Amino acid sequence: MANYNSQDSVTKKMGLLHTEELYKYLLETSVYPREPELLKELRELTASHPLSMMSTAPDAGQFLAMLLKLISPKSTIEVGVYTGYSLLLTALSIPENGKIMAIDVSREYYEMGLPVIKRAGVEHKIDFIESEAVPVLDQLLEHPGNEGGFDFAFVDADKENYWNYHERLMKLVKVGGIVVYDNTLWGGTVIMEEESSLEILRPGRAATIELNKALAADPRIEISQVPLGDGITICRRIH
Numbered sequence: 001m002a003n004y005n006s007q008d009s010v011t012k013k014m015g016l017l018h019t020e021e022l023y024k025y026l027l028e029t030s031v032y033p034r035e036p037e038l039l040k041e042l043r044e045l046t047a048s049h050p051l052s053m054m055s056t057a058p059d060a061g062q063f064l065a066m067l068l069k070l071i072s073p074k075s076t077i078e079v080g081v082y083t084g085y086s087l088l089l090t091a092l093s094i095p096e097n098g099k100i101m102a103i104d105v106s107r108e109y110y111e112m113g114l115p116v117i118k119r120a121g122v123e124h125k126i127d128f129i130e131s132e133a134v135p136v137l138d139q140l141l142e143h144p145g146n147e148g149g150f151d152f153a154f155v156d157a158d159k160e161n162y163w164n165y166h167e168r169l170m171k172l173v174k175v176g177g178i179v180v181y182d183n184t185l186w187g188g189t190v191i192m193e194e195e196s197s198l199e200i201l202r203p204g205r206a207a208t209i210e211l212n213k214a215l216a217a218d219p220r221i222e223i224s225q226v227p228l229g230d231g232i233t234i235c236r237r238i239h
């Protein structure tokens with residue numbers, strides 16, 4: 001998520017930290033030196049695309065990779081692929097026989113990063129589905145065998161639909177499984193008055209405020225909201 005320091009200044013460079021220098025320090029000290037070479041290549045290839053700010057932030061990505069290696073999921077879902085930064089890091093972090101059902105309305109974006117994914121030797125783990133995500137999740141739920149069939153999900157798509165994804169993922173992800181939501185601080189706008197936030201961000205702001213309240217009140221999960229990147233919320237299904 002871009003960072004909005006003032007009404008007319010937009011920069012993505014600072015994450016949610018206080019200064020650009022501190023974010024740069026974090027990235028240059030701990031993230032970029034340990035970023036897998038092909039993931040770096042995918043990030044650099046995406047940087048020239050007009051929507052490159054949509055890629056999952058590298059610091060949040062590094063955390064996600066750590067989490068994935070800790071839980072070793074065999075069966076995962078990704079909602080919102082874009083050029084594949086989070087997809088490639090997931091594919092690199094799950095076991096050799098792990099699978100990712102990756103859903104995005106745009107195959108064109110996915111195909112930008114696909115050559116890098118192929119070179120990384122992890123394409124066999126990915127089942128890309130070009131579609132709106134809700135109908136795909138609903139189709140999965142038509143087969144009772146899919147209930148609890150996934151170990152992990154990462155959601156980074158249209159913010160207004162996150163609760164729709166959550167309701168479905170609460171059935172698809174097993175008890176003990178993990179769902180991670182990106183952009184849960186939406187550039188810091190969650191604490192701004194509506195009129196003070198840029199108009200383009202307002203629908204996402206409203207949806208994110210509601211999502212955060214609903215996740216905090218959801219007895220089916222334990223949560224931890226982490227201020228990396230644009231804010232990520234990790235949910236562990238407990239019921």
Ligand SMILES: C[S@@+](CC[C@H](N)C(=O)[O-])C[C@H]1O[C@@H](n2cnc3c(N)ncnc32)[C@H](O)[C@@H]1O
Binds near residue numbers: 055056087109132156
């Ligand atoms: C923020 S980007 C995903 C970034 C990606 N995780 C990464 O690391 O590069 C959001 C993506 O969600 C996709 N998207 C938006 N609405 C969607 C929907 N209803 N169903 C599926 N994908 C959607 C967009 O096409 C876009 O590629």
Ligand SMILES: O=c1cc(-c2ccc(O)cc2)oc2c(O)c(O)ccc12
Binds near residue numbers: 002055
């Ligand atoms: O600036 C954005 C915009 C989005 C976005 C907008 C509309 C959609 O239907 C999907 C995604 O997502 C972003 C994002 O996930 C991010 O990490 C940074 C910026 C943006």
